[in-house]
Amino acid sequence: MNLTVVEQGVGFASLRWTAPNDPNKDSYTYHVIWYQYEYRMNSRTVHGTEINITSLSPGINSTVTVTSSYGNKSSLPATITFAADGCIPAQLKVVSYSPTSVTLSWIVPNDLNNTHLSFVSLFSSGKEIQNHTTKNKEITITGLSPFTKYNVSISSLCDGTESIPARIDVQTGPSPPMNLTVVEQDVGFAFVRWAAPNDPNKDNYTYDVTWYQYENRMNSRTVHGTEINITRLTNGENCTVNVTSSYGNKSSLPATITFTAVPCGGKVRAEGWLSSPGYPQNMYLYMDCVWDIEAPLGHVVVLTVVDLNYYYYYSSSQCYRTWLAVGYNQTSDRDVTMCRYSDVGRRIISITNTLRLFYHAIPFNVTLSSQGNLFTCCPVIDIKFIVYSPDYASKSPQL
Structure with missing residues (x-):
């Protein structure tokens, strides 16, 4: 009895009815048949007094019949026809x-x-x-x-x-990180930090960090904190870093910063000490650096090798994977190349007031100083003079 559509949505309708006033009504099942097109009949048997019909075409009439069943006997059907709501979004x-x-x-x-x-x-x-x-x-x-x-x-x-x-x-999505900044930088690395956004769930955020110096060499990492140490940077090249806030399957727009990686090499005075980037660790296997060491005019550069942490054993005289070299001229020529432990303690003196130092992927530590030029002397002055013999005016000497 009282077969009714009690709720309707996009593509579905919920129907309800009441059990008849029969002595055995609590044992009845109900056979439900519905269709929008006569050749597409659907049916289901339920034990309760309601059913949810789905996959209805909007705007098309639906006919539903419900019969009470007990054993092998069934009632006449209760029937309702309604239009599937085509106005529901x-x-x-x-x-x-x-x-x-x-x-x-x-x-x-x-x-x-x-x-x-x-x-x-x-x-x-x-x-x-x-x-x-x-x-x-x-x-x-x-x-x-x-x-x-x-x-x-x-x-x-x-x-x-x-x-x-x-x-x-x-x-809604997370907010992007705030105040993305490079807080520390040296040859081959940069330490980047940001602030968490002022979102309710910010303590549960992770951060997806991507960085690149060349577009075809992208690097990425997911971190749980608000800082990251980026290594293996090519010295002197621009680096772009993007950081997005993430939670579940949602991510924010990126915060972006671009900076120039610290160059390696340059001009230094012939005093104190000089070491490889990241010394004593061998952090930058593919880095090349060149230093021009200058002493005051009239002096020469004195370079002493304190440490040379070689990683490869070279049986020949060639150093081809890692090396430290010096050049006496301001060119790319390497006059002395070192890559062995036996080079520790070696003392190299320039022939002018400059010395060029080449580095390729070997941890080193050297001391630098200067001293008076040993390879030149005071300028030569052209003096003309005449020497006379005793009694120059007489024809023979007096003994």
Whole structure:
């Protein structure tokens, strides 16, 4: 009895009925048949007094019959015919989101010309906080809190009647990291730090970090803190770092910074000590550096090898994987190349007031000093003079 459609949505309808007043009604089952097209019949047997019918075509009439059954006997059917609601918004989905907005789209099957009004309501914790009326089938809701859950309800006005609403749960995305900064930098590495965004769940965020100096050589890492040490940078080249906040399957827009990696080499005075980048570790296997060491005019450069941490054993006189070399001229020529432990303690003196030092992937430590030039002397002065013999005027000497 009382077969009724109690709820209807996009593609579905919930029906309910009451059991007949029969002595054995608690033992009855109910055979339900429904169709929108006679050649596409569906059926199901249920033990209760309600059923949810799905996969209905919007705007098409549906016929449902329900019979009471007990043993091998069945009742006459109760029947209802209704139209699947073509005014209910369908295909409601999230198109995009940001930390403070979400964009939704939908269709209304009976409104192909976009003439029907749609009523959009935004709920937070069950309370309506925004409402909008539009003829469009897409809307961007703004003014939201970062990484916060909301519920959106959308209904349509068809023939003066508001449809049953379609609903969807939405969530905004995380905010990007703040104050992305290079806090420390040296040859081959940079220490980058940022601040967590002011989001409710920021303590649960991870951060996806990507960096590159050349677009075809991208590096990435996911970290749980707000800092990262980036190594193996090519000296003197620009480096771009992107950091996004992530939680679950949602990520923020990136925070970006571009900086120039610290160059390796340059001009230094012939005093103190000089060591390889990252000494004593061999952190930069593919790095090449050149230093021009200068002593005061009239002095020479004195270089003493204190440590040479070789990684390869060279049986020949050639150093081809890692080496430290010096050149007496300001060219690319290497006059002395070192790569063995026996080179420790070696003392090299330039022939002018400059000395060029070449480095390729070997940890080293040298001391630098200067001393007076040993390879030149005071300038030669051209003096003319005459020597006379005793009694120059006489023809013979007096003994």
